[in-house]
Amino acid sequence: MAMTIPSSSSSPPNWSFSIRDIAAADLIATAQLCFQAFWEHNVSAGISAGVDFPDVESARFMIQQRLDDPLADGVVAVNDRLGDVIGVGFIHYGRKVNSFTAVAVDPKASGKGVGKAVMFALLAKSAKTEAVSIRLTQSATNMKSFALYASVGFMPVECVCNFAGILQPDQSAAAAASLNLDLDGFEVRQMEELDIKCCSDLFNRALNFNREPELRARLSSHPKEVWVVTKSGSIEGFTTGFSRSGYTITTSEEACVALYCNASGYVFIQIICQLYPRILKWALAAKLPLIRNAWVMVHGEYQRPAKGLVWGTCGFH
Incomplete structure (x- = not known):
């Protein structure tokens, strides 16, 4: 072209x-x-x-x-x-x-x-x-790009808080405890090939579209960045990385925080604050720096995550 x-x-x-x-x-x-x-x-x-x-x-x-x-x-x-x-x-x-x-x-x-x-x-x-839909994440500080995206048909649908900085498991766990987030029974491990179908089904439940090919590609190319969180042997969520290009789907805010508590070192996470106030409070309690707010913008149809399920958005705009 x-x-x-x-x-x-x-x-x-x-x-x-x-x-x-x-x-x-x-x-x-x-x-x-x-x-x-x-x-x-x-x-x-x-x-x-x-x-x-x-x-x-x-x-x-x-x-x-x-x-x-x-x-x-x-x-x-x-x-x-x-x-x-x-x-x-x-x-x-x-x-x-x-x-x-x-x-x-x-x-x-x-x-x-x-x-x-x-x-x-x-x-x-x-x-x-x-x-039937196209999504992007756009920095709320960039008025030019917002105007550009809106001019070609994208509309803002969610406000997202961007947190980035150094995170250690002990400060994450202490923040969860201070908010009475019950993380007992959750275990985090690296994703395996046999987990992909279950994780893909979870994504489909949350947002009604298939990510199985992408999950397979991500596991193949970045196996050390892809994790699942389980409870009583059942997969309760997964992440494709604590980075700008990663995203997270879990069955609850507790499962999501359990995943984040596994992170160590520099992380970048995005929280849809209106939908997940306890995760927002956890990030603040963990003293993870809030670096800016952003918009999830959509061209075409938009479906919020199914009730009770947590979606941590991708980063790059």
Whole structure:
């Protein structure tokens, strides 16, 4: 796919860019672009500059993950005159629900229609699937991206609190005890191949779409990041990682906190605060830094998690 789009800004009339599918050769350029775009916005918003990408290498790792993921696809915007990559975005295919991630525009190309062109290209890819919904998570501090997403049909549906920082099991357990969260009987272990069907069924119960292929891919590529929480031998939830690209589904807030109490070191978690107030209070009691709020935005249908089940959203916007 490739299309040339004239700039809609006050730039010289011969300024134009093309949209095409991302290629492996774009890795370094897109990593630098993502790092710069997120870093500059965070500085301007007065939040921790490196919360998304502390360095270019971390952005490169994120882009490489998506290039290697058989369920992901992406596009880039390229300046026709200079050949520079000035925009990027990814789609993750999830059958009934797709997601857009890592959408970024070179700050020097802001206001030239690059972001909208990237979004339209991703929407075109989604339209070729059976998905009835597309989701993304968007920083509440970024008014430009909010306006962009809304202009192409995304609407905010949930407010999310982003927590990130160093977490130790003892401080997690103490916070749970202080809130009378009963974690007795919960055990956490790494996910195994035989767990996938049960975990996929749990996700389907919660959100009514299938994630089994993604779970298999995640377990294969990042086995040490994927965990299940059990009680009396029954799986009560799972997580695909305590990171920006991970998500969590559990049968209760207690099971979710039990999973988080297994984390050690740097974690990134997102809590839908209206739905899960006790998890929000636990994060605050554990003194995990609240770094910003965000929106879950949806294009098409939206279904909240089934009553009683907990969904911890994915991170990248």
